[in-house]
Amino acid sequence: MPLGKVDPGLRAPEIPLDLATIGDDARLLEAIGYDGMVVEETKDDPFVIMALAAQATTRLKLATSVAIAFPRSPAVTAMSAWTLQKLSHGRFTLGLGTQVKAHIERRYGLAWSPAGPWMREYVGAVRAVWECWQNGAPLAVRGRHYKLDLMVPLFNPGPIEHPRIPIQLAAVNAVMCQVAGEVADGIRPHPVCTPSYIAQVMLPAVRAGAAKSGRSLADFAVCMKPLVAAAASEAELVPKVRDVRARIAFYASTPQYRAAFDHLGLGEFADRLKLLSRAQRWEEMPQHISDEVLDTFVTIGTYDTIGRKLCDRYGPVVTHCEFSIPVKDAADKARLADLAGAIQAESVDKARRAIAGS
Template identity: 70%
Template sequence: MHLETLLPLGKVDPGLRAPERTLDLASVATDAALLEEVGYGGLVVEETKDDPFVVMALAAQATTRLRLGTAVAIAFPRSPTVTALSAWTIQKLSGGRFTLGLGTQVRGHVRRRYGMQWHPPGPWMREYVGAVRAVWDCWQHGTPLEFHGEHYDLSLMVPLFDPGPIAHPAIPVHLAAVNPYLCRVAGEVADGVRPHPVCTPSYIREVMLPAVRRGAGDRSLADFRVAMKPLVATARTDAELETRIRDARARIAFYASTPGYVRAFSHLGLDDLAAHAQQLSKQQRWEELPALVDDDVLDRFAVIGTHDEIGARLLDRFGDLVTDCEFSIAVHDDTDRATLAGLAATLRAHGDGAARREIIGGNGQM
C-alpha cells in the first residue's frame, strides 16, 4: 500500500495524500480508514491518472472525520458549473469535510492536452472562482444565477438541475500558485494557497505571502491556509535514501526546465541553471538533467532524511510558513504503520503557532 501523508504544520491534524501513480481504487476506502484510525486529519489527491472527485467520493463513504480535498483538480477544462456540482456532491456526502483545490495547468497542456484556447491564467482563475461561488449561492439561497464575465456567462438554473441547499455550504477553495499574480488572486478570492514543490521557504516568505496579503486587502486571513507538498526524499534507511535523493535531483532539474517555475529559481540566483535545464529539455536530453543539481541546490529545494528524521526536518524548514504539509511514504508492514502514527504525533505536538502568525502578520492584522 502506498500512501502520501498530509502533515499539517499548523493547528489541524495530520492526514494523507494519494500517490502520483494510478491508484488501486478498490483500496481507497481501506487506506482512508487506516489514516483516520492512526490519527491523521486529511486525505487529498491530485488530478493525474485518476479522477480526483471519484477518489474523494470513495474516501468520504469510508470515513467520518478525515478532511478531504483535491490537490489539485484542473479548473479550466471543466465548466464552473460542472466543478461546482462535483464539489457540492462531495461536500454533501462527506458532511462538510471537503476542500476544493484548483490549479491552472500550463499553456501547453491547456492547448494540446485539453484542446482549449489559452488565456492569462490569473484573471481567468479569479473569474472561475467567482463563477463557481455564484452557482453555489444560487443552489443554497435560491439567488438567481446571474454571473457575467469575460470567460463565463451564466444565467440559467432550472429546478431539474438545481440540487438545492446542503448542511455545509461553505466549501473552502484553495488555489495552486507559484508566481505573485496568482498568489494575489488567492488572497482576493480563495481560502488558501498551494505553493508548488519548487517554492522554497524564502520564496514563500518574501514573494508569495506578501502577494497574498496584497490581494486580501482588508479581508481577514485568520483562517487562510498555506498547503504544500514539499519536495521530500525519505526512506527507512540511509541506503534506501540514496535512491530517493537521486529522484529528487531529477525532479528539481525537471522543474528548472519548466518556464512557469523560473521565478522560483531566479529568486535564488539560479538563472543559469534554469536556462541550461531548459536547453537540455528542448533537446530531449533528459538523462543529463540531474547532473545540473549539485548538493547545495539539492539542499535548497529538498527536505531529506530517514523516516525517523523527516518529521522534525519538515518542521525546521516549514514550521513558520506552512499550515498543511504533504509527502509520500510507502506502507508495507506494521513498522511503516508505526511510522505513520509517529509522524502524526510529531506534527500534532507542534500545534498552532508561528505559521499562523506568519500568514496574517505579526499583530494579527492586515
C-alpha cells in the same frame, strides 16, 4: 490545525493507485491520527477518489490538490464539490489549479487566456452557482469567459448542511497569490517554492490581494506537498535522492516555475536545464543538481527524522504539510503513526502570524 495533512500515496509514487483500496487507505489515515487526505489530478479523477474516501471515513478531511479548473465548466466543478460536501458532511476542500499553456491548448483543446484573471472569474462563477443552490440567489455571472444565467429546478440540488466549501489555489507566481488573497481560502505552493520564497514573495502578494478585497486572512491556509526524499534507512535513501535530483532538474527546466529559481539567484541555472530539456537530453539533467541545490529544495531524512525536519523547515510559513509514504506491512503502519505524532505535536501559530504579516 496542526501540520499533518497527508495524501493517499500509501504505495510508492511510481505504482498506480489501486482504487479498490482507497477506502482502506483512508480509514488507516483516520485511525492513526492524520488530519486529512489529499489527491492530485494526474492519472485518476480526483473527485472519484475523494468520494471513495468520504464514504469510508467520518472524520478525515478531504481535498483535491489539485483539480484542473479550466477544462471544466464552473457549473460542473460546482456540482462535483457540492456532491462531495454532502457525502462527507462538510469535510471537503476544493483545491484548483490552472495547468500551463501547452497543456490547456494541446491536452485539453482550449484557447489560452491569462491565468490570473481567468481563475478570479472562475472562482466567482463557482461560488455564484453555490449561492444560487443554497440561498436561491439569481444566477447572474457575466464575465469575459463565463455567462451563466440559467438554473432550472431539475438541475438545482438545493441547500446542503455545510455550504461553506473552502477553495484553495495552486500558485507559484505573485499574480496567482494575489488572486488567492482576493477570492480564495488558501494557496497551494508548488514543491519548488522554498520557505523564503513563500515568506518574501507569495505571502506579501496574498496580503495585497486580501487588502484589495477587504478580506481577513485569519483562516487562510498555506498547504504544500514539499519535495521529500525519505526512507526507512540511510541505504534506502540513496535511490530516493537520485530520483528527486531528476525531479528538481525537470522543474527547473519549466519556465512557469522560473520565479522560484530567480528568487534564489538560480535563473541562469534554470536556463541551462531548459536548453537540455528542449534537446531532450533528459539523462544529463540530474547531474546538474549539486548537493547545495538539492538541500535547498529537498527535505531528506529517514522516517524517524523526516517529520521534525519538515516542521523545522516549513512550520513558520505552511499550515498544512503533505507527503507520501509507502505502507506495505505492520512496521510501515507503525512508522506512519509515529510520523503523525511527530507532526501533530507542532503548532501552526507561527505560520498564521506569517500569513497575516505580524
